[in-house]
Amino acid sequence: MLSKLSIIALLAASTFASAIPADSQNSVSRRQDGWNNWKLNLYTSGCYGEETESFSGHDDQEFPCTGSRRGWHSVEMDNIAATGHKVILYSDGGCLNQIGEVSTDDFCYAAPTNTVISAYGIVLV
Numbered sequence: 001m002l003s004k005l006s007i008i009a010l011l012a013a014s015t016f017a018s019a020i021p022a023d024s025q026n027s028v029s030r031r032q033d034g035w036n037n038w039k040l041n042l043y044t045s046g047c048y049g050e051e052t053e054s055f056s057g058h059d060d061q062e063f064p065c066t067g068s069r070r071g072w073h074s075v076e077m078d079n080i081a082a083t084g085h086k087v088i089l090y091s092d093g094g095c096l097n098q099i100g101e102v103s104t105d106d107f108c109y110a111a112p113t114n115t116v117i118s119a120y121g122i123v124l125v
Contacts, residue, residue, distance in 0.1 A: 038079040040087060040122065042072040047108030051076075057122065059083035065095035067119030074110040075117060081105045088121040095119050 036056035044052045052072060057063065067090070077087060086103040089111070090096065099117070102109045103125065111117045 038077070038083050038085060038122075040080065040120070041076045041078065042117070043074045043076070044070075045073050046110075047074050047076045055120075055122070059085075061122075062124055063120075063122045065090075065119055065121050067093055067095075067117075069093075071116030071118050072111070073116060074108055075102060075120070076108050077102055077105050079105060080122065084125050085122055086125050088123065089117050090119040090121070091115045091117070093119050095121060 037059045039054055039056040041047070041051040042053045042055070043049075053068065053070070055063075055066070062085075075087065075089065080087060081103050082105055086101060088095075088098060089100040089102065089109070091099045091111075099111060099115055100109060
């Protein structure tokens, strides 16, 4: 009987622990940066200081259309061109209205004055 109660207590404790949200610094998206090959840095103004958001991946991965509800003003690529990728920028979340294309690493691309970057695609060249 004691062993059944021990198993139930262990299951209850592990279920409770898994329901606790991870700190943003230790979330999966933050931890994956260590083993990824490229990174896209997104900024609300300029490419200086700390990025507002980042997106990273492997050299064989492609993301035809991704983004967020937040809009960005500028982007900078880190090792994306070196791995054979380019970034296509869109002003809408559905990736229909292309506003730019970036294929150079460590280059700060700013969106046109009258629009924001709402989505992007990362594709192999």
